[in-house]
Amino acid sequence: MRSAASVLRPAQERRRAPALLWLRVHATPAPVLATAWLVLIVLAAIAAPWIGLRSPIDGDLMDTLTPPNADYWFGTDSLGRDIFSRSIYGARVSFFVATGSVSIGLLFGGALGLAAGYFSGVVDRIVMGAMTVVLCFPALILAIAIVSNLGPGLGNVTITIGFLFVPAFARIGRANTLVFREREFVLAAQALGAMVPRILLREILPNLMPALLSYALVMLSVAILAEAALGFLGLSVRPPEPSWGGMVASERGNLGEAPHAVFIPALLMFLSVLAINILGERARRWFDIKSQAL
Amino acid sequence: MRRFFWRLVSLLVIVAAVTVLTFAITEILPGDTAVAILGESATPDLIAALREELGLDRPLTVRYVEWLSKALSGDLGHSYRSNEAVSRMVLDRLPVTLELIVLSQILALVVAVPLGILAAYRVGSRLDRLITALSVGFLSTPPFLLGILLIYGISVHAGLLPAAGFKSLQDGWGANLRSMLLPSLTLALAECPVYLRLLRADMITTLQQDFVLVARAKGLEPHEILLRHALKLSSFSLVTVIGVNMGRLVGGSVIVETMFSLPGIGQMIATAAFQHDHFAIQGVILLVAVGFVLVNLLVDAIYTVLDPRVRHALRS
Amino acid sequence: MPAINIRGLSTHFRTPRGVVRAVQDVSFSVGAGRTLGIVGESGCGKSVLSRSILRLVPEPPGIRAGGEVLFEGRDLQRLDESALRDIRGSAIAMIFQDPMTSLNPVLTIGRQIGEVLERHLAYNRSKARTRAVELLETVGVQCGPKRLDEYPHQLSGGMRQRVTIAMALACRPRLLIADEPTTALDATVQMQILILLKRLQRETGMAMIFISHDLGAVASVADEIAVMYAGRIVEKAPRADLFESMRMPYTQALLRARPDLDAPPHMRLGALEGRPPDLARIPEGCAFAPRCSHADAHCRIGAPPLRADGGHSFACWKPIDHALPAEPVRANGDDGSPKP
Numbered sequence: 040m041r042s043a044a045s046v047l048r049p050a051q052e053r054r055r056a057p058a059l060l061w062l063r064v065h066a067t068p069a070p071v072l073a074t075a076w077l078v079l080i081v082l083a084a085i086a087a088p089w090i091g092l093r094s095p096i097d098g099d100l101m102d103t104l105t106p107p108n109a110d111y112w113f114g115t116d117s118l119g120r121d122i123f124s125r126s127i128y129g130a131r132v133s134f135f136v137a138t139g140s141v142s143i144g145l146l147f148g149g150a151l152g153l154a155a156g157y158f159s160g161v162v163d164r165i166v167m168g169a170m171t172v173v174l175c176f177p178a179l180i181l182a183i184a185i186v187s188n189l190g191p192g193l194g195n196v197t198i199t200i201g202f203l204f205v206p207a208f209a210r211i212g213r214a215n216t217l218v219f220r221e222r223e224f225v226l227a228a229q230a231l232g233a234m235v236p237r238i239l240l241r242e243i244l245p246n247l248m249p250a251l252l253s254y255a256l257v258m259l260s261v262a263i264l265a266e267a268a269l270g271f272l273g274l275s276v277r278p279p280e281p282s283w284g285g286m287v288a289s290e291r292g293n294l295g296e297a298p299h300a301v302f303i304p305a306l307l308m309f310l311s312v313l314a315i316n317i318l319g320e321r322a323r324r325w326f327d328i329k330s331q332a333l
Numbered sequence: 334m335r336r337f338f339w340r341l342v343s344l345l346v347i348v349a350a351v352t353v354l355t356f357a358i359t360e361i362l363p364g365d366t367a368v369a370i371l372g373e374s375a376t377p378d379l380i381a382a383l384r385e386e387l388g389l390d391r392p393l394t395v396r397y398v399e400w401l402s403k404a405l406s407g408d409l410g411h412s413y414r415s416n417e418a419v420s421r422m423v424l425d426r427l428p429v430t431l432e433l434i435v436l437s438q439i440l441a442l443v444v445a446v447p448l449g450i451l452a453a454y455r456v457g458s459r460l461d462r463l464i465t466a467l468s469v470g471f472l473s474t475p476p477f478l479l480g481i482l483l484i485y486g487i488s489v490h491a492g493l494l495p496a497a498g499f500k501s502l503q504d505g506w507g508a509n510l511r512s513m514l515l516p517s518l519t520l521a522l523a524e525c526p527v528y529l530r531l532l533r534a535d536m537i538t539t540l541q542q543d544f545v546l547v548a549r550a551k552g553l554e555p556h557e558i559l560l561r562h563a564l565k566l567s568s569f570s571l572v573t574v575i576g577v578n579m580g581r582l583v584g585g586s587v588i589v590e591t592m593f594s595l596p597g598i599g600q601m602i603a604t605a606a607f608q609h610d611h612f613a614i615q616g617v618i619l620l621v622a623v624g625f626v627l628v629n630l631l632v633d634a635i636y637t638v639l640d641p642r643v644r645h646a647l648r649s
Numbered sequence: 650m651p652a653i654n655i656r657g658l659s660t661h662f663r664t665p666r667g668v669v670r671a672v673q674d675v676s677f678s679v680g681a682g683r684t685l686g687i688v689g690e691s692g693c694g695k696s697v698l699s700r701s702i703l704r705l706v707p708e709p710p711g712i713r714a715g716g717e718v719l720f721e722g723r724d725l726q727r728l729d730e731s732a733l734r735d736i737r738g739s740a741i742a743m744i745f746q747d748p749m750t751s752l753n754p755v756l757t758i759g760r761q762i763g764e765v766l767e768r769h770l771a772y773n774r775s776k777a778r779t780r781a782v783e784l785l786e787t788v789g790v791q792c793g794p795k796r797l798d799e800y801p802h803q804l805s806g807g808m809r810q811r812v813t814i815a816m817a818l819a820c821r822p823r824l825l826i827a828d829e830p831t832t833a834l835d836a837t838v839q840m841q842i843l844i845l846l847k848r849l850q851r852e853t854g855m856a857m858i859f860i861s862h863d864l865g866a867v868a869s870v871a872d873e874i875a876v877m878y879a880g881r882i883v884e885k886a887p888r889a890d891l892f893e894s895m896r897m898p899y900t901q902a903l904l905r906a907r908p909d910l911d912a913p914p915h916m917r918l919g920a921l922e923g924r925p926p927d928l929a930r931i932p933e934g935c936a937f938a939p940r941c942s943h944a945d946a947h948c949r950i951g952a953p954p955l956r957a958d959g960g961h962s963f964a965c966w967k968p969i970d971h972a973l974p975a976e977p978v979r980a981n982g983d984d985g986s987p988k989p
Contacts, residue, residue: 172350176622179584180602184358184618187606264475268588271477272603284477291481291592295489302485305478313473320469543750549705550745551765551816552738561764565755641800642754 070321073314080311084130092124096279104297116290116300118279125281126304132193132275132282133308137262139197141255144204149251151205152212153239157220167213170206178203179268186274196275200265204258211254212247219246253322260315267308283308344630348623352404355619356397359611400615409616414608419616422601429499429597432509433516433589434582438575440521441528446571449532450559456537465533468526476585480519480592487515497594516593520585524578531574535567542566569640576632580625651678652824652856653702653741658716658726660694660701663709669928671697673880674716679873681823684850684857686871686888688864688903692925694880695860699828702858703737720824739769742817746829748809752801758812759797765819784815789845807838811845818849825850826858831866843869864903868892876900879926879936886961896961896968898943935966943967 083090098119107114113122155166173181182199189195219225225242233242269275270284278285283304290300367383368375384390388399403410409419452464471479488496494515500508539545540563548558586599594600598617605613637643660672671694679685689695700706702718704725718725720741725733737743745751752761762784763777772780782794788811790796801809810830817825827846831839847870850857861867867874868888875885876897884897895901923940926932932939934949941948948966955964 168350172347172354175347175351175626176354176618177580177583177625179581179587180618180621181358183587183602183606184355184614187609187614188359188611260473267475268477268584271475271588272591273607284475287477287481291484294481294485298485301481305475305481309474309478312475313470316469316473543745543747544753546700546705547743547745547751547813547816548753550703550737550743552734552736552768553764554734554768557764557768562753562756566753569755640755641757642802645800645803 069317073317076310076314077318080130080307081134083127084134087124087127087131092127093121095120095125095128095281104293104300106297106299107303113303114297114299116286117293117297120279122286122300122303125286126283126307129281129283129286129304130307130311132270132280133263133266133311135193136197136200136266136275137259140200140204140262140265141258143198143201144208144258145251145255147201148205148208149212149244149247152209152214153216153243153247155209156213156216157235157239157243163213166209170209173203173206179265182265182269183272183274186269191269191274191277193276196266196269200262203265204262207258208251208254211250215247215250216243219243249326253319253326256315256322257319260312260319263308263312263315340630344626347626351622351626352401352619353397355615355622356400358618359615360393360396404616404619409619410612412605412610412613414605414610414613419613422613423598423617423620426596426598426601429501429595430583430586430590430599432513433520433586433595433597433599434579436513436517437520437524437582437585440517441524442575444521445525445528445532446564449529450536450564452529452533453536453540453563454555454559456533461533464529468529471522472526472530474523476519476523476588477592479522480515480589483515483519484592497592499593499595513595516589516595519589519592520582523585524582527578527581528571528574532567532571535570536563539563539566569636572632572636572639576629579628583621583625650680652681652683652720653858654678654719655702656717656719658698658701658718659714660697660706661712661714663712664929667929668712670714670880670931671928672701675877675880675882676716677875677882677885679824679856679858681856682850682854683873684859684871686867686874687858687860687877688867688874689862689877690903690925691862692928693877694928695862695877696828698877699743699826699858699860702826703741703743704733705737705743735769738765738817738822739820740822741824741826742820742822744810744813744817744825744827744830747833748806748813749801749833751813752809754801757798757800758804759794762797762812762816762819765816769820780819781815784819785812787818787849788812788815789841790815806834807841810834810838810842814842814845814849818853821853822855824856824858826860828860829862830859832861832863839866846870876903879931880928881936881964882955882962883937883965884961884963885955886963890961894961896958896963897937897965898941898967898969899937901969902940935964943969 098115098121100119102111102115103117103119105111105115111121111123113126116122116125151166151170155163182203185199185202186195189199220243225238228238228242266275266282267284267287270282270286271288273285273288275282275285278289286304287301290297294301367380367387367389371379371383388396400410407420409423411418412422415422448464452461455461484496487493495512496515498512500512502509536559545558545562548562553562583599586597587603588599589595590597590599591603598621602614602617602621604610605617655678656676658672658675659670662669662671673694675698677685687695687698697706701713702725704713713726716726720736723732725736728736752758759778759781762781763772763774766772766777766780767774778794778797781797785796790808790811801812804812810833814830825846830846831842834842843866846857846859849855857870859867859870871888873885873887874891875882876891876899877883878899884891884895884900886895891900892904895904926936926939932949934951935941935944935953938944938948945967951966953964953966955962
């Protein structure tokens with residue numbers, strides 16, 4: 040055991056100069072690798088239809104559960120479909136749902152939070168009350184119920200997850216609006232007779248963005264995990280369209296003979312979520328430092 | 334007393350709002366229940382007949398009031414698929430899910446508490462960085478992947494534990510625990526990083542407090558300072574998060590029960606959702622949400638009793 | 650033989666801005682039953698000094714940069730951690746500034762006093778409780794055993810400080826280090842605590858190091874006073890000596906910063922002009938020179954050594970030649986506060 044004296048260390052560490060931290064944030068390999076991975080997989084996902092992939096849907100039933108080889112880089116699944124191609128198309132679904140749902144959460148949640156924080160009183164109570172009710176439901180359960188009603192599909196899954204993100208963004212938006220509402224530049228704009236929309240959009244919103252965006256980054260990974268969970272339950276895109284969660288679910292019966300069919304899509308998803316979390320962690324720390332410097 | 338009264342009022346308001354939202358999800362959202370049941374290829378005549386049979390042709394408010402009054406008397410409707418009473422289905426499956434959740438909470442805390450304390454105590458050390466990195470890793474792993482890894486390693490390869498299948502308590506404690514171990518471990522591994530990160534952050538703050546310096550000046554051993562002085566204070570936020578986390582656990586139980594074929598509420602939700610059994614979903618979700626609200630209320634009450642600062646603030 | 654003898658103690662901190670020399674080459678000794686007062690502005694290193702004695706400064710970033718702390722034949726700077734823990738709270742005890750934060754809010758005061766007895770004297774729970782009641786009575790907390798089950802927030806600030814004193818005295822320490830024990834308290838409560846400390850010292854014969862930025866508070870309890878500036882002791886003398894013939898312009902400035910010596914001992918040193926130097930960038934020459942009205946070019950070149958003149962030592966190139974106009978130093982007013 041190191042001496043009990045070291046318990047007081049964090050206080051000191053936090054006083055590190057921002058410039059030094061910036062170096063630490065950017066010079067370490069993890070965020071660089073994370074960024075590289077995300078760029079690679081997002082580019083592949085976007086370009087999927089044009090890079091000469093095999094069909095992700097039609098399989099060769101003569102060639103099922105083959106392990107990775109020169110022909111099938113990631114092998115084939117139980118229906119003889121190319122796992123490489125399915126994984127890339129699965130990434131398309133994951134990242135579409137992630138960006139779409141986070142955008143929905145950011146847009147609606149941010150707007151509601153802004154309104155609740157700025158107007159306070161009745162608006163605040165109604166908005167935040169509604170958010171509290173949504174938060175009364177375990178998120179995944181609510182997602183399952185909504186998707187089951189809307190029916191599975193890319194759009195419905197995106198909307199559902201986006202809806203579930205609204206309360207969290209609203210809370211963050213509100214908390215930060217409350218802080219900035221009393222700041223001099225806002226009071227000055229009010230005194231100069233600026234219109235409310237102008238104050239909200241020009242004076243307050245830009246100041247909310249760091250908090251909302253760094254949170255949005257973290258929520259991207261939550262969205263990917265949520266989509267995967269729905270996919271696993273057969274509630275994401277309709278089969279035979281590939282999604283990472285769906286691929287894992289449909290192939291897990293063959294875990295003993297063909298583990299690659301399960302672990303490859305799972306690994307891609309894990310790496311993507313990990314990459315986002317690493318970047319999110321850095322962004323949060325970086326943002327903390329900046330907000331301390333204010 | 335006044336506080337208790339307002340607490341009760343706000344609880345009632347919230348529960349009422351929860352029933353509205355539950356009803357709204359299934360009834361107002363686009364997506365016709367009758368179509369969902371019969372499939373898209375059904376003829377309009379068939380759909381109209383079913384709508385009438387289910388009472389879907391009546392006004393929304395009438396149906397809500399009827400649904401709510403039935404629900405209050407314990408009648409949550411019947412599964413459209415099995416025709417079983419939803420309340421019966423839930424009651425039959427509740428013990429399995431509760432066992433799963435309790436076991437996984439215990440497992441998660443058993444791992445998270447010592448590691449969180451250790452990481453906070455030696456903050457910035459190699460050990461701390463390892464623990465932090467691992468917790469980010471586990472946080473990035475979906476529960477079903479954890480489950481599959483466990484199945485692959487422990488059941489398929491080592492053949493130590495069953496990969497699926499549930500043994501109830503009637504089959505004996507040992508058999509029951511054997512069948513619950515992998516599912517609980519899966520869920521615990523997913524929850525562990527949440528507790529660990531919270532406890533670490535909280536303990537780091539606590540360890541900077543003056544009374545820790547005083548405790549050191551008193552000559553107390555590190556374990557006394559960490560466990561008696563610091564953990565006691567940090568445990569209050571841990572209690573709160575355990576409550577909030579129940580939601581995550583119920584969500585996780587849907588995945589884990591599906592994966593390990595455990596006949597619990599999670600599996601019921603997954604099956605009902607997959608089969609578009611809307612009445613079953615409606616009923617079970619209402620129960621889960623109300624249960625979740627009550628659990629959090631309970632956690633809040635426990636917190637109030639445990640924390641002397643709050644306890645005395647209330648009394649005076 | 651002194652109870653504690655400190656020789657050339659230095660404590661530094663490694664920070665991104667460079668090495669901070671919080672305590673530099675400090676020497677003093679305190680005899681049993683005697684009190685050394687250490688006075689200085691905030692940021693002069695006196696708190697770090699008080700924590701360095703029992704090695705409570707976190708390492709890293711703290712560095713033990715040399716010197717020895719001789720206590721009962723052992724050098725605390727080189728003692729291993731577990732032997733040091735046996736001394737902390739038993740032979741040497743500490744009291745801290747803020748009684749609000751010095752006590753754990755979620756443990757009962759009985760528990761917090763009792764744990765010292767259990768740790769050092771191997772008392773069991775019930776024996777510790779009995780003793781805790783006695784201790785609380787000693788420090789003037791009217792107390793049945795019921796008090797023991799109260800939490801810190803149920804007590805007033807003065808009561809809490811009494812509890813921390815009871816905690817410190819639980820094992821009859823030979824040395825008590827009091828780091829600004831009265832700063833966070835009201836004027837009247839301050840006085841009571843000072844009287845209490847003095848009485849307890851008389852009864853137990855312990856040595857005491859009393860640290861404060863309040864020259865008045867220090868004057869009312871200390872036999873000898875050391876003035877700290879920028880991590881060093883810049884003047885040290887028996888109490889009466891110091892007030893009668895102070896040599897350091899800094900000490901004089903400290904005294905003048907108090908609007909009225911007869912005022913209750915809680916006045917801050919607000920009137921002293923300028924700020925103490927950044928301990929990572931201590932200026933060459935005398936650290937006080939930039940703020941000193943006596944300073945000349947010489948003062949800015951070399952650091953003055955601590956010179957002894959009988960029992961009176963000071964570190965100054967341009968010491969004050971004669972004492973202040975004779976004004977009797979009254980220790981804290983008219984309530985019969987104890988004077989050694």
